Amino acid sequence: MPQVRPQTGNPTWLPEALRAEGLDVTEFPGWRQRGHGTFKDIRGVMVHHTGSDRASAASIAEGRPDLAGPLSQVHIARDGTVTVVAAGVAWHAGVGMYPWVPANMGNWHLIGIECANSGTSPSAPHRRNWPDAQYFALVRCCAAINRRLGHNAARTIGHKEYAGRAQGKWDPGGIDMDLLRRDIAEQRSADIGAVPTPRPPVPVGEYADILLYRGSRGTQVAELQRRLKAAYAAYAGDLVVDGVFGVETERAVREFQRRFGGLKVDGIVGPATAAAMRLKLV
Known part of the structure; x- marks a missing residue:
């Protein structure tokens, strides 16, 4: 060193x-x-x-x-x-x-x-x-x-x-x-001197097919809601785990993206956001 x-x-x-x-x-x-x-x-x-x-x-x-x-x-x-x-x-x-x-x-x-x-x-x-x-x-x-x-x-x-x-x-x-x-x-390893905020490495092979957004439904949405509710209770603690990607889920995703940094704040869970969140795949 x-x-x-x-x-x-x-x-x-x-x-x-x-x-x-x-x-x-x-x-x-x-x-x-x-x-x-x-x-x-x-x-x-x-x-x-x-x-x-x-x-x-x-x-x-x-x-x-x-x-x-x-x-x-x-x-x-x-x-x-x-x-x-x-x-x-x-x-x-x-x-x-x-x-x-x-x-x-x-x-x-x-x-x-x-x-x-x-x-x-x-x-x-x-x-x-x-x-x-x-x-x-x-x-x-x-x-x-x-x-x-x-x-x-x-x-x-x-x-x-x-x-x-x-x-x-x-x-x-x-x-x-x-x-x-x-x-x-x-x-x-993220060089925050080169970009405004650090971006996590994206494990493409694991998250390449992830795309969740308002209107999405199913077990993967429910897992996203559980992850937000459990790990980010400060702003997602009241989120209902119902498998429906609604307004409140989108709001929590946007807040996660804003706080984490280096992510596009669009309320959509694609590979980069899923990787940053370490979302469990189901």
């Missing part, structure tokens, strides 16, 4: 970078001033699960009785909502080591992402109990930060990779870090 001069100072650019990756971002009150001091330099990203599916952004910002907040810089809810909670150093890494991180100094060199997730168990298969909305928000957050820092996906690590031996940590549970880095690399 080419040598990149580390960025110094606190990442006040986080909301800007995350939004440029097509994410909807909430800024927790006071985030710019929140932290335990200033980063020495920023070398990468560390991924965590909170241990609870219900852990809120406020709990990460404010901490707990035995550990003062902030506990990371970014929080991702199960519905994919991304909240920037702090710009300064957060207590998320603790004791540990990794080849390109000074021993026991992860807090001062790594941006932390806490995902509201139980982790299931140390041996859980990849993405067990990780909703699509949350998982792909995580992928895009990591890609956005790597992109801003000028790094590739290798600069995203799990807490378990840094602190597993020293602290017995196993987060993020239910995440194979190699597979996560693969997905980040795929997202990271």
Whole structure:
């Protein structure tokens, strides 16, 4: 990997970078001033699960009785909502080591992402109990930060990779870090400097025959509605799964296309939109 001069100072650019990756971002009150001091330099990203599916952004910002907040810089809810909670150093890494991180100094060199997730168990298969909305928000957050820092996906690590031996940590549970880095690399490969927003690669062989639009009916439309309703509840949570591509389904598709970026906003599900949505074929 080419040598990149580390960025110094606190990442006040986080909301800007995350939004440029097509994410909807909430800024927790006071985030710019929140932290335990200033980063020495920023070398990468560390991924965590909170241990609870219900852990809120406020709990990460404010901490707990035995550990003062902030506990990371970014929080991702199960519905994919991304909240920037702090710009300064957060207590998320603790004791540990990794080849390109000074021993026991992860807090001062790594941006932390806490995902509201139980982790299931140390041996859980990849993405067990990780909703699509949350998982792909995580992928895009990591890609956005790597992109801003000028790094590739290798600069995203799990807490378990840094602190597993020293602290017995196993987060993020239910995440194979190699597979996560693969997905980040795929997202990271889009050159957003060349186009307004990143476009996903289209697996033509899989989605070439997909064409759903207002008036379409059947099981594939129902699967589209389930996908939108489950993964994009913020704007499609009330969608009725009836197998009929009506006005509300079209509206949800348009909103997905608008938010994802790099897609034509026409309310039609063709190969590119189906690929971006990772629509299950039935």
